[in-house]
Amino acid sequence: MEKGTAETQLKETESVTRQYAVRPVHSKGQGLVAMSKIRKGTRILAEAPILKVPRHASDLQAVSSIIVKQLRTLSRDQQTAFFELHNAHGKRHDPPLGIMKTNVPPLGSDSYEGGLFLTASRINHSCRNNAQNTWNEKIGCITIHAVKDIEEGQEVPITYLGQAAPYAERQRSLRNKFFFDCKCELCSLPQVKREESDGRQQMIQDIDESIGSSAFGGGIEIGLKSVRVLLELLDQEGITDTSIPRAYYDAFQIAIAHGDKARAKVFAERAYAARVIAEGDDSPETTKLKRLVKRPTEHLSIALAPLLPQQPGKMARALISGCGCKASHHRSAIPTKRQRQKMQDGLDTRTAKSLRF
Numbered sequence: 001m002e003k004g005t006a007e008t009q010l011k012e013t014e015s016v017t018r019q020y021a022v023r024p025v026h027s028k029g030q031g032l033v034a035m036s037k038i039r040k041g042t043r044i045l046a047e048a049p050i051l052k053v054p055r056h057a058s059d060l061q062a063v064s065s066i067i068v069k070q071l072r073t074l075s076r077d078q079q080t081a082f083f084e085l086h087n088a089h090g091k092r093h094d095p096p097l098g099i100m101k102t103n104v105p106p107l108g109s110d111s112y113e114g115g116l117f118l119t120a121s122r123i124n125h126s127c128r129n130n131a132q133n134t135w136n137e138k139i140g141c142i143t144i145h146a147v148k149d150i151e152e153g154q155e156v157p158i159t160y161l162g163q164a165a166p167y168a169e170r171q172r173s174l175r176n177k178f179f180f181d182c183k184c185e186l187c188s189l190p191q192v193k194r195e196e197s198d199g200r201q202q203m204i205q206d207i208d209e210s211i212g213s214s215a216f217g218g219g220i221e222i223g224l225k226s227v228r229v230l231l232e233l234l235d236q237e238g239i240t241d242t243s244i245p246r247a248y249y250d251a252f253q254i255a256i257a258h259g260d261k262a263r264a265k266v267f268a269e270r271a272y273a274a275r276v277i278a279e280g281d282d283s284p285e286t287t288k289l290k291r292l293v294k295r296p297t298e299h300l301s302i303a304l305a306p307l308l309p310q311q312p313g314k315m316a317r318a319l320i321s322g323c324g325c326k327a328s329h330h331r332s333a334i335p336t337k338r339q340r341q342k343m344q345d346g347l348d349t350r351t352a353k354s355l356r357f
């Protein structure tokens, strides 16, 4: 290797100043790799989309035309970089459409638009991700934040999935939606370890889905206990992404809906702090949480306080005693997670459910 040439010197300077580089990663094609230690909470990347497409259009011909039209407006370098991106769709579509379908995340969880990012497109998936992707509407960029300390040379993956799930379910989703067999650290565990993890992943999923009914139907202590169990399981599974601020936000809603302003404030503070780590202090979600820290009673759920039971119901007692079944009594009581989210003051606690369009 010719040490000292301008090109090598440039590469060496880059590796000192940049936190990451796009490099080949074992059995996953290219990926983002840390070039120095990256501390938890660091913004690794903020990138604007070079192309935008409608997400739910059924007329693929029309979508292709939109892509081709926008491609013509890009520089030659950008066009070259675009055509070098991974295409998981083979010959099913024309290359521009296949590349877009492989690489375009939605611009916000409920957005009708997706965007293409030249660097963020190189970020692989891991079911034990150490980074979080977020569409930050305020700055018009996708941001990638370290949600764990990342060592030099480690890969920087995000999750393409919306929630925890056992191995088989994760593999199925990734194959159906993204056309690959996941080779991440969690999916590569020996069977015994994987089965232990599966038990926890299933419990996380169950609590996440039933937390609305347990929280609102069963009284504040039951609700907060289910959040505590959820946080312990997330910790055991090494999940440190936006699942954490979401859990604290659940706790906040439970507390405020039961009129407990003091604890609501504490949970709002924790949700805020955890969201700053995953998204930075300039994201719209973080800004909304900051407001709630100052004025917790601005949340609409405060209106529920007089309507909620003070004693645990049957479903809640089952949760406390850990009946562990999947029967409807865990799911059917008053507001479900979805219903609660509709009741919210527009606070979107989730990032994009599914990364690609």
Ligand SMILES: C[S@@+](CC[C@H](N)C(=O)[O-])C[C@H]1O[C@@H](n2cnc3c(N)ncnc32)[C@H](O)[C@@H]1O
Pocket: 027, 028, 029, 030, 031, 085, 086, 088, 102, 103, 121, 122, 123, 124, 125, 126, 178, 179, 180, 181, 182, 183, 184
């Ligand atoms: C958006 S691209 C990510 C960057 C891509 N590796 C590249 O070389 O450009 C998604 C593709 O990366 C690969 N990939 C991502 N995460 C993976 C994983 N956990 N296991 C195996 N392949 C993965 C799959 O081929 C997938 O279709």
